[in-house]
Amino acid sequence: MQTNLSESARRLPRAEEADSILRTCVHCGFCNATCPTYQLLGDELDGPRGRIYLIKQVLEGNEVTRKTQQHLDRCLSCRNCETTCPSGVDYHNLLDIGRAVVDAAVPRPLGQRLLREGLRTVVPHPDLFKALVNGGQVFRALLPDALQSKLPRSATLSKPRPATRHARQVLMLEGCVQPGLSPNTNVAAARVLDRLGISVIPSREAGCCGAVDYHLDAQAAGLDRARHNIDAWWPMIEKGAEAIVQTASGCGAFIKDYGHLLNSDPAYADKARTVSALARDLVEVLRDEPLEKLGIHSARRLAFHCPCTCSTRRNSVARSRRYSNDWVST
Numbered sequence: 001m002q003t004n005l006s007e008s009a010r011r012l013p014r015a016e017e018a019d020s021i022l023r024t025c026v027h028c029g030f031c032n033a034t035c036p037t038y039q040l041l042g043d044e045l046d047g048p049r050g051r052i053y054l055i056k057q058v059l060e061g062n063e064v065t066r067k068t069q070q071h072l073d074r075c076l077s078c079r080n081c082e083t084t085c086p087s088g089v090d091y092h093n094l095l096d097i098g099r100a101v102v103d104a105a106v107p108r109p110l111g112q113r114l115l116r117e118g119l120r121t122v123v124p125h126p127d128l129f130k131a132l133v134n135g136g137q138v139f140r141a142l143l144p145d146a147l148q149s150k151l152p153r154s155a156t157l158s159k160p161r162p163a164t165r166h167a168r169q170v171l172m173l174e175g176c177v178q179p180g181l182s183p184n185t186n187v188a189a190a191r192v193l194d195r196l197g198i199s200v201i202p203s204r205e206a207g208c209c210g211a212v213d214y215h216l217d218a219q220a221a222g223l224d225r226a227r228h229n230i231d232a233w234w235p236m237i238e239k240g241a242e243a244i245v246q247t248a249s250g251c252g253a254f255i256k257d258y259g260h261l262l263n264s265d266p267a268y269a270d271k272a273r274t275v276s277a278l279a280r281d282l283v284e285v286l287r288d289e290p291l292e293k294l295g296i297h298s299a300r301r302l303a304f305h306c307p308c309t310c311s312t313r314r315n316s317v318a319r320s321r322r323y324s325n326d327w328v329s330t
């Protein structure tokens, strides 16, 4: 696609990157086929191709409106479109660049600003979020239906995690929302890894991956969280932790971008690249391990939900099929 960035767009720190991403898009529209918002809304501007076109227009100096912002807001940043793009368009980075420009040009209504601030205040803090989930369960009947349906039915107590006993060790991103809504997910992942001879080293100092801030108009705060996590993990990485495992694929996708996003930070660029190289979705770790050791017998069924943000999605599916004739797609 031809581009002609405006004077002000050319002065953006990521202008060159945006221009090069725009130029890789051939406007074929294959990506629309795997975009949930396009499937749901059927509007070209609520699909990746339309959003790319909107961002191009913005960066070329055309009018930016609340409508433009809304179409970009509706993108889930799920990156499913990237899996079907034949040109390898780096959509999510273009979206982040475009969103920052649009948000600077179009002030949000007060209600939206408060909501975004509220989410940024609560969501990245697991203890606070968990307390609110517990409170919501107690007062469920008083909550609006939409909120009730998102709360777990009952409080789930977290089971104990296996002790660190193997020579092979990995770190795990504990996450911010997941420990409150599904406290056993990380524990279950640690048990599976333990049976494969891999221990999870606790790293309580690390926190939210930063995606919540980064995707809610606070990109600098999101990058500060990335730096904080790098500092928290670094001593264990130096001691030989072989991966940073995530059980929430969206968080994992963001950690895999630390290296790119902190590329121009001389204090963190190298460490961020190392951290991104070590980041693995649980599925990617399992893909490379002898799953026979788990002792799942053929009479038993295994359900596998492949995350849309997992870069090895298709490989993982293929491997799951190899390991179990009873593979069930969810």
Ligand code: SF4
Pocket: 024, 025, 026, 027, 028, 029, 030, 031, 032, 048, 049, 052, 084, 085, 086, 087, 088, 089, 091
């Ligand atoms: S599939 Fe890729 S090249 Fe085609 S329109 Fe979508 S982003 Fe552009």
Ligand code: SF4
Pocket: 034, 035, 036, 037, 038, 047, 048, 051, 074, 075, 076, 077, 078, 079, 080, 081, 082, 091
């Ligand atoms: S990131 Fe997800 S919601 Fe956004 S355009 Fe791509 S597929 Fe659609």
